[in-house]
Amino acid sequence: MSNNRPLEISSLSKSFETPTGPITVVKDFNVRVQPGEFVALLGHSGCGKSTVLSIVAGLQSATLGGIVVDGIEVTEPGLERAFVFQSPSLLPWLSAIENVFLSASQAKPKLPAAQQKELATKYLNLVGVGEYANELPTALSQGTQQRVAIARALAQEPRFLLLDEPFGMLDSLTRFELQDLVLDLWEKDRKTVIMVTHDIDEALYLCDRIILMTDGPEATVGLDLKVPIPRPRHRHQATSHPEYQRLRDRIIGFLESHSKQFQPEKEAA
C-alpha cells in the first residue's frame, strides 16, 4: 500500500473561456507533496486554490501541465484520492451509514456486502457518529454531517485525502472539534493530506507545510513554508509555540501585501 513517491502538481495552468476571452486562473503551479505530508493551500478567496485541488481530484482538467501520482499522470478521479467537499454533500435520500457504505462498496467491490457494511460502520464509529448511522442527513447537524462526509472519504481507504475548506461552513466550536478529529485521524495512519483553506490558524495547527498562493488571475506558488511545530500537537501547545506567532505574522504580511493587487473579493470558484 505504501509508496514513497510524491504527488506532483507539475507546471499546472488552468484557463477558463469567458465572453471577454480566456482567463488564466492558475499559471505554472508546481508543488511536490511528500507521502504522509499534511499540506495546506492558503490564499485569498477566488485565488484559484480550490481549482488546483479539484484538478488534483480529477474533477476538472488542467489546461497545461498536470498531476502525477506514482509516476503516472492522472486526469480522472480515482479512489486512491478521496475528497471532502466544503458542504457535506451527503446524498439526502440515503442514511448516514448508506452514504458511507456507497463509498466502501465502490472502493472494495469484491468484498461481500456484509463486510462492506462492517467497513462503513467502522469508519462511522471512527469519526464518532456511529449512533446516527440510520439517520437521514437532514436530521443531523452540519458538524455531524461533515463527520459523516469524512467517514465517507475514509471508507475509500484512500492514500490521499483532499479537503476543500472542509470546516468553512461550521461554527467555530464545531470547527475546533473537527480540526481535532482530523488531526487525530491523521496521527493514526499519516495519510497524505492536501487541504484548501483561508483560515491561517487552521493551517498552522494542522499542517506540516503551508503553500501560500499569489492572487489570481495567473495565481501561482507565492511562499512555501514549513511548520516546525512538533507533533503530536495540541491546540494550546501549538498556538503558544514561538514559531506559530512568527509564521502567522509572516503569512499575514504576505497576504496583506498581495491583497492590494486584488480587486473586490469574488467568491471562490
Next chain:
Amino acid sequence: MKKTLVSILLSLVGIVLVLGLWSAISAKIAPDLPSPSKTWEDSALYVTKPWEKRGEMDQGIGLMTAYSLLRVAKGFALALLIGTPLGFLLGSSPLFFRMFDPTIQILRPISPLAWLPLGLILFRQSEPAALFTIALCSMWPTVVNTMQGVRAIPQDYHNVAKVLRLSPWRKFTKIMLPATLPFMFSGYRLSLGIAWLVIVAAEMLTGTPGVGGFLWQEYNSLIYSHILLCILTIGIVGFFLDRLMGFAEARLRAV
C-alpha cells in the same frame, strides 16, 4: 379538528349556493338546462345501479367511468413510459436538448382534437387512436418536469459520483433517480390531469363507451340531464385522481 369541520361546512355551503344558481338559471334563463332535481330524476337509474349493463351505450355510470379510467390508465402509462426517459435524456444531454427542444415546444400546445384524426388515420381503429392521443397530449408535463429535475441536481452530487467513480448505472439509481423523483411525480400529476381531460374529447370523437362517449351520445339523443351527470362524474373523478397523485407526491417530498 374544529378547523376541518368549518372548512367542510363552508364547502357544503358553496355547493348549495352553486346548486341554487344552477336551479335559478334553468328556471329563469335557460329552460333547456335541466334543473338539479330533474338531473337527479333522470340520472338516478345510472347512479343507483352503477354496474348495470343494459346496452352498449346504456350502462351504469360506474361501468362508464371504469371504461374511461382504464383507457386513461393505458394512455397515461404510455405517456410515462415515453415521457420519463425522454425527460432524462433532455435533462442530461445538452446536445439532445438543443436538438429536440424546439420540436417539443411546437408539439406541446397541440390540442387532442388535432391529434385524434391523425391517430385514426395511423391506426384505423378508435381504441389505439384514443390511446395515442392521450399519450401524446399528456406526456409533456412529465417530459418537462423530469428534465428540470435532472437539471436541478446539484453539482456537488455529480462530483460525489465522480469522486466515488460510480458506474453510469449506479449513478442513475443512487443519484439521478432519487434526486429527480419528486419532480417526476409533479409531472405525473399534471400529466394525469391532462390525460383525464383528453379522454372526453377522445371518446366523443370515437364514440366508444365511457363517460365521454356517453355524454356525446346523450347529447345526440337530446337527454340533456345525462350530459350534466357525465360532467359531474368527470369533475369528481378528476378531483380524486388529482388528490391521489398529490398524496403520492407529498409522500415523496417528505423523504
